[in-house]
Amino acid sequence: MTADDIREAVVEILSDIAPDEDLSGLKEEVPFRDQLELDSMDFLDIVMELRKQYRIQIPEEDYPELASMKSTVAYLEPVMKDIEK
Amino acid sequence: MVTQRPEHERIVITGMGLTAPNGNSPDEFRRSLLDGISGVTDYEIRYFGKTVAGICDFDALRYQKRREVRRGTRAGSVGIYCTHESIADSGLDWENTDKANVGVYVGVTEHGNVETENEIYQIKQYDYDCSFWTHHHNPRTVANNPAGEISLNLGIVGPHYTLGAACAAGNAGLIQGCQMLRLGECDVALAGGVSESIHTFGIFAGFNSQGALAKHDDPTKASRPFDADRTGIVVAEGGCMMVLERLPDAAARGAKIYGEIVGHAMNSDATDFVMPNPDRQAECIRLALKRAQLNPEDIDIVSTHATGTTTGDTQECEALRRVFNGEGRTAVNNTKSFIGHAMGAAGVLELAGNLPAFNDRVCHATINVDRLDPECEVAGLVINEPRELDKADVILNNSFGMLGINSVVIVRRI
Numbered sequence: 001m002t003a004d005d006i007r008e009a010v011v012e013i014l015s016d017i018a019p020d021e022d023l024s025g026l027k028e029e030v031p032f033r034d035q036l037e038l039d040s041m042d043f044l045d046i047v048m049e050l051r052k053q054y055r056i057q058i059p060e061e062d063y064p065e066l067a068s069m070k071s072t073v074a075y076l077e078p079v080m081k082d083i084e085k
Numbered sequence: 086m087v088t089q090r091p092e093h094e095r096i097v098i099t100g101m102g103l104t105a106p107n108g109n110s111p112d113e114f115r116r117s118l119l120d121g122i123s124g125v126t127d128y129e130i131r132y133f134g135k136t137v138a139g140i141c142d143f144d145a146l147r148y149q150k151r152r153e154v155r156r157g158t159r160a161g162s163v164g165i166y167c168t169h170e171s172i173a174d175s176g177l178d179w180e181n182t183d184k185a186n187v188g189v190y191v192g193v194t195e196h197g198n199v200e201t202e203n204e205i206y207q208i209k210q211y212d213y214d215c216s217f218w219t220h221h222h223n224p225r226t227v228a229n230n231p232a233g234e235i236s237l238n239l240g241i242v243g244p245h246y247t248l249g250a251a252c253a254a255g256n257a258g259l260i261q262g263c264q265m266l267r268l269g270e271c272d273v274a275l276a277g278g279v280s281e282s283i284h285t286f287g288i289f290a291g292f293n294s295q296g297a298l299a300k301h302d303d304p305t306k307a308s309r310p311f312d313a314d315r316t317g318i319v320v321a322e323g324g325c326m327m328v329l330e331r332l333p334d335a336a337a338r339g340a341k342i343y344g345e346i347v348g349h350a351m352n353s354d355a356t357d358f359v360m361p362n363p364d365r366q367a368e369c370i371r372l373a374l375k376r377a378q379l380n381p382e383d384i385d386i387v388s389t390h391a392t393g394t395t396t397g398d399t400q401e402c403e404a405l406r407r408v409f410n411g412e413g414r415t416a417v418n419n420t421k422s423f424i425g426h427a428m429g430a431a432g433v434l435e436l437a438g439n440l441p442a443f444n445d446r447v448c449h450a451t452i453n454v455d456r457l458d459p460e461c462e463v464a465g466l467v468i469n470e471p472r473e474l475d476k477a478d479v480i481l482n483n484s485f486g487m488l489g490i491n492s493v494v495i496v497r498r499i
Contacts (some may be wrong), residue, residue: 019151037152044220052217 001080006073013049017042028070050076054083089378096263096274097335097499098343100177100328101437102170104163106139106321106424110170114434115441117423118449119471123305124424125319131206133286133293137304139321139425140283149238158200158225159281161234163324163430164191168235168275175328176340177273188271189232189245190261191326192254192278194428194486196247197226198285231279235326243271251486252390253351254278255325255432256494260349262329272334279324280428292318295359297394299425308426309453310391310398310419311461311468318392319425325433343440344480344496348377354489361397366404366491370481373493374408381409384495385476386448387417387465388435390483392426399460401483406463413464416472419451432484432492442477443498 001009011023018036032038032046046066050056056079058066065075101111106124108114117124128138145154145162148169154162168189172179204222211217224230232245244265250257255278262276282288292298297317301307308319335342350372354362374381387405391398409415420435421427427434442448454468482494 017152017155019155041156041220041224042152048217048219052211057216 001083001085003073003077005085006076006080007069009053010046010069010072013046016049017045026069029068031067032069054080056080092333093331094267095332095345096266096329097332097345098327098440098496099330099335099340100171100175101325101343101440102167102172102174103323103325103434103437104141104143104166105323105427105434106141109141109143111174111437111441114438118420118438119447121450121452122423123308123452124321125304125307127304128283130283130286130289133289136289137299137301137307137319138283139319139323139427141322153238156221157234158230159284159322160193160196160231160279163279163281163322164231164235164326165238167277167279167324167326168239171275171326171328177328182273184241185243186272187241187243188262188265188274189235189241189243190248190258190265190274190276191232191235192248192250192256192258192429192433193228193231194251194254194280194282196228196230198287199281200225202285202287235275250492251488251490252426252428252431253484253486253490253492254429255434256349256482256484256492257351259327259329259346259433259494260351260492263346263349266329266331272330274329275326276329277324277326277433278429278431280322280430282428283320283322288320292320299393306453308393308422308424310389310393310422310451311402311458311466312454313456313458315393315395315398315458317394319421321425321427323424323427323430323434325430325437327433327437342499344443345499346494347497348373348379348495349493350376351490351492354491356489359487361400361485362489363400363404363407365489366401366483366485367407369491369493370404370408370483373481373495377495379479379495382412382414384415384479384481385474386439386442386480387415388439388480388482389417389419390431390485391419392421398458401485402461402463409464411464415465416448416467416474417463417465418448418467420449422452432482432494435484436480436482436494436496439480439482440496442474442480446474446477448472448474448477
């Protein structure tokens with residue numbers, strides 16, 4: 001998956017986790033929790049959905065890497081590079 | 086007869102909100118009950134397959150965001166809808182109500198089965214690897230969940246909890262609300278019961294294995310308490326929450342008052358896991374009457390618990406015959422014949438369906454009685470058509486449950 005594919009996948013997951021939010025103006029560098037109504041349990045849903053959909057196991061110490069879209073894509077790019085879209 | 090309780094211990098109902106399989110407001114529900122409209126329909130659930138059930142169609146998004154619905158439980162959504170509706174109905178100045186003095190008391194027959202079954206179904210897709218088990222499991226399945234979701238949604242910071250009381254739970258919620266108001270633990274009690282039980286296949290499979298699940302080609306005829314051809318219980322979802330206040334508080338704000346809860350009682354059979362005991366049921370009814378300082382002949386309507394099982398219906402009828410001595414002036418009806426058994430909501434929903442009789446003096450019927458079981462012959466049974474009454478001032482509401490839990494609530498018109 002490319003960076004764009006990963007971004008698209010994360011938006012798809014967010015649209016399920018935060019169904020009341022308009023994600024069209026999501027800012028790349030701003031933490032998700034500063035621009036969306038997400039709490040720690042919602043955040044864990046991102047981790048769970050990546051695990052369910054792509055079989056990616058993210059260690060707890062790496063969770064801060066998933067703070068914003070930019071950092072998430074940067075973190076996932078090497079992890080997901082061999083996954084077919 | 087005048088209640089001897091001090092004024093500040095007299096508890097009145099000032100608001101009602103509900104969702105039932107045949108109505109999403111007290112007025113809609115009442116119209117369906119008077120017009121003989123059933124809410125039971127065909128239904129299918131994983132593993133168990135085709136059956137019938139009472140299904141609600143209230144708009145959960147009226148009071149919840151999509152995110153809340155996704156995070157929470159069906160029981161939570163039912164409770165939130167009913168509570169909002171009851172507060173609006175009560176005319177309380179909610180914005181200026183001190184939320185620390187509001188208590189939430191919600192009766193449940195069971196909670197957590199739906200969510201646990203869903204999650205096991207989910208991890209089955211991952212070969213039962215528990216790392217795929219949701220972190221939402223515990224907050225969804227803790228026993229206080231439905232009451233807690235109401236507290237979260239409405240910003241209520243007073244006490245909240247559920248009453249696990251099998252199918253006596255709706256009455257138990259009301260009784261708890263009365264007691265907490267009398268103790269001064271709250272100034273407004275939001276009390277009642279909820280059911281999400283149609284979303285667990287286990288309840289259908291369990292009743293089926295017990296030989297107690299209703300079956301009928303026409304779903305609207307499946308729930309038929311007292312009928313000789315009854316086959317068992319129709320499982321339903323639903324909820325009803327009532328606003329309870331101390332009489333002086335309600336009077337001071339000029340509240341509309343549906344009625345006063347003048348008597349209530351709970352007791353235990355201590356005889357069997359599932360078989361009811363008419364001795365204890367009769368004792369529970371007599372205890373509620375005694376506390377209300379009323380005699381059986383003072384009761385105008387008895388709302389029965391009967392679920393459509395062979396034994397349950399006959400045992401309750403036996404208890405009623407013992408208390409009411411067949412005098413016949415008391416009208417007797419059953420709401421489950423319209424909506425099925427709404428489990429934790431049943432007792433309070435059935436009371437809500439009967440309370441409008443204080444205004445229209447009509448006792449709604451028990452429907453689907455084509456051939457009355459001789460063992461269910463109770464004087465005053467209102468069969469298939471509503472009955473106009475000379476007087477409708479006092480309603481006695483039965484609600485009984487497994488493990489031998491009995492509850493009775495008596496409400497009088499003010």
